[in-house]
Amino acid sequence: MAIVINGIEYPLPDDVRISLLDLLRERLGLTGTKLGCNQGGCGACTVIVDGARVLSCLTLAVQADGREVQTIEGMAAQDGQLHPLQESFIEHEGLQCGYCTPGQICSAIAMVAEFRRGDPSYVTADLARGPNGVTRQEIRERMSGNLCRCGAHNGIVEAIEEMLAGGVA
């Protein structure tokens, strides 16, 4: 049993109670992913598994057997160049304390793929046609699973808006 995290293969823990979040933070030292509510309410622990954003706190590590996991540690390029969305978060001050930021960034990067695939959201007017352009309302709805207690949401939405408009990621 093994799991691939940011391109590197790791063995799964023997104790099946270990969550993917605890595996990352406590066993592998990948502390970029954050522990928030630990019950699926805040999104701070968001990671990307096989291309889909999920909550690592509610995922048993054993459930990710054979999957490819991307965490915030894997978003920058090999030479240390930040992901364009990370740059955009800095530019638009999409953070204050920074605790929710790794989850916000992982969530938004996977969200862009959902958006470009044409997946609808609850606020998409025409379900059959899919989202009609990038609107703040669409971004806010699609990012509602990531809370920011500092209230940096406006900067977060602007950072994502810029990324979507710029065609990156």
Added chain:
Amino acid sequence: MRPFDYRRAADQTEALSIAGAGPARYLGGGTNLVDLMRQNIEAPAALVDVSRLPGTIADTPNGGLMIGAAVRNNVVAAHPAVRTRYPMLSRAILAGASAQIRNMATVGGNILQRTRCAYFYDAAGSCCNKREPGAGCDAIDGFNRYHAIFGASEHCIATHPSDMCVALAALGATVHLAGAAGERSVPLLDFHRLPGDHPEIETVLRPGELITAIELASSPAAANSRYRKVRDRSSYAFALVSVAAGVEVAAGKIADVRIALGGVAPKPWRATTAEGVLRGQAPTKARFLAAADAELAAAKSFEGNAFKIELAKRTIVAVLGELTGADA
């Protein structure tokens, strides 16, 4: 979290065989069960992971749709056939939880998710007959803003939290099951039980039985359908009241109508009284109001949730107005 055995099943036969060997719970995405295990509200001796069973969405010979139980919620919501032929289902799923949770949660797990009643979750400090039969219900005289106005009992007034199931109730979905004694199917409307004297028994599932698929019939009312959810914040919150409805109007009369309510009962609540008032009649706002009044006449509220009666009426009228264009 208490220790448990974990096995992953590759297919249905293996899942049934593992579950048949001893007490076990099936694990889908884990978004509800893992949380309940962490809180020590559920402590299964074994988990049988069925989240990697083949999950497909396929047309049925009679023009309906068969959705595998292991299909993730977001995949159902984004599927072209669901978006065009069952829009209320797509919209209901998208109204629930967050994108991350919808990416994890399976159809079978969504149907089996347990109430979000705060007293059910508060194992350390509250009485709950669902969690501990005979302990009492702290919600009845407690903070019951989120609780039921239909179908409750003196032992439990918790609501079923699913949005998806409200659409499935309106669509008259069929739940396909497999167990040691073979396969059977149950209408979704009969799948969940009302609490009565045994709020701890929530469904008609037999020990070891597995949900394998849900089946939807085709209809013009399903294609002309909507879901509206009213909640304390505009996203990522459970329903105070939700309405799934589909209407077919022919020659100026309502030929077919299906309405189900969420956030108001221990199970997805099919509004059959309202449907009876509407069927065969011209779609007018006055008729929608009469239908909503008739349905809510049987509601019984508690100190904190009397507002749900008026809210449910207005939401029914609004959704029917949008669907028919009558007095919208």
